Amino acid sequence: MASVGDKLREAREAKGLSLSEAAAMTRIPRTTLRLIESGRFDEFRNDVFIKGHIRSYARELGIPTEPIISAYEKAVGLRAPSAESIELLRSSVVVSNAK
Numbered sequence: 001m002a003s004v005g006d007k008l009r010e011a012r013e014a015k016g017l018s019l020s021e022a023a024a025m026t027r028i029p030r031t032t033l034r035l036i037e038s039g040r041f042d043e044f045r046n047d048v049f050i051k052g053h054i055r056s057y058a059r060e061l062g063i064p065t066e067p068i069i070s071a072y073e074k075a076v077g078l079r080a081p082s083a084e085s086i087e088l089l090r091s092s093v094v095v096s097n098a099k
Contacts, residue, residue, distance in 0.1 A: 004054065004072045005039040011061040026060050028053050041076050
């Protein structure tokens with residue numbers, strides 16, 4: 001199975017784009033795109049930013065975003081919060097706002 005980076009690189013190459021052209025098109029630095037395509041997600045400090053870059057890159061390449069984000073999350077061991085943890089968070093916000 002192809003990795004997230006492989007899928008993005010293959011889509012870019014299928015469109016005949018160089019990494020520099022993709023960087024200009026997405027306004028994402030070329031070095032960032034290179035790290036994404038090589039699967040070096042540990043080089044990034046914040047998961048929110050990398051997910052945003054992957055989503056933007058996929059959108060520009062015409063790849064459905066949700067499957068690629070899910071594949072990224074699976075690759076790095078992220079998972080969506082459970083309904084229980086969301087409810088717990090909501091209830092703690094309500095309690096803290098009531099003070």
